[in-house]
Amino acid sequence: xxxxxxxxxxxxxxxxxxxxxxxxxxxxxxxxxxxxxxxxxxxxxxxxxxxxxxxxxxxxxxxxxxxxxxxxxxxxxxxxxxxxxxxxxxxxxxxxxxxxxxxxxxxxxxxxxxxxxxxxxxxxxxxxxxxxxxxxxxxxxxxxxxxxxxx
Numbered sequence: 001x002x003x004x005x006x007x008x009x010x011x012x013x014x015x016x017x018x019x020x021x022x023x024x025x026x027x028x029x030x031x032x033x034x035x036x037x038x039x040x041x042x043x044x045x046x047x048x049x050x051x052x053x054x055x056x057x058x059x060x061x062x063x064x065x066x067x068x069x070x071x072x073x074x075x076x077x078x079x080x081x082x083x084x085x086x087x088x089x090x091x092x093x094x095x096x097x098x099x100x101x102x103x104x105x106x107x108x109x110x111x112x113x114x115x116x117x118x119x120x121x122x123x124x125x126x127x128x129x130x131x132x133x134x135x136x137x138x139x140x141x142x143x144x145x146x147x148x149x150x151x
Contacts (some may be wrong), residue, residue: 023052025063027073037077037101039109042070042144046113046131051090053111053131056083065111070145077103084111084131093131108141109133 023043030036041055041063049067056062057080063071082099086092093113101107113131136144 023064023066023069023071025071025073027062027075029072030074032104032106034104035077036074037103038072038106039075039101040070040072040106040141040145041065041109041111042141042148043067043111044144044148046092046111048086048090048092051087051092053092054085054087056085057081059083068148070148075101077101082133084133095131095133097133099135106138106141108136108138108144110136110141110144 029038032038043053043065046053046067052064052066054061054064055071057075059081062073062075065071079098079100081096083094083096085094099109111131111133
């Protein structure tokens, strides 16, 4: 029989793992128009794979993207601050920078990265973490989304 503390910890862990299964967005996907850009964020493979990657635009969280999935939403055209951050316990590398969204267009961004043990020291383990974001052509973006859906 598990004690109350152990049950609480197990339930919390299951909730955390369950939340990493699906991608979500708080932004609507509107019909294409001259004031907005349709943004596709594709997480092809970015470690740590068990955690969702949080996406913020101009300081507001707009999406949470699971590994090997994508989200699509409409955003105002123009230059925006884009930030990709991991949950505190994930330990991955965060990335931020500016992105220019073209009015009336669809833009596809691929997020990829890896985490690897780089060695050991007397003080602990060295972990190397990387995260990259790059824009790809719409044809390549559509094909990548189709390949993710096929698996």
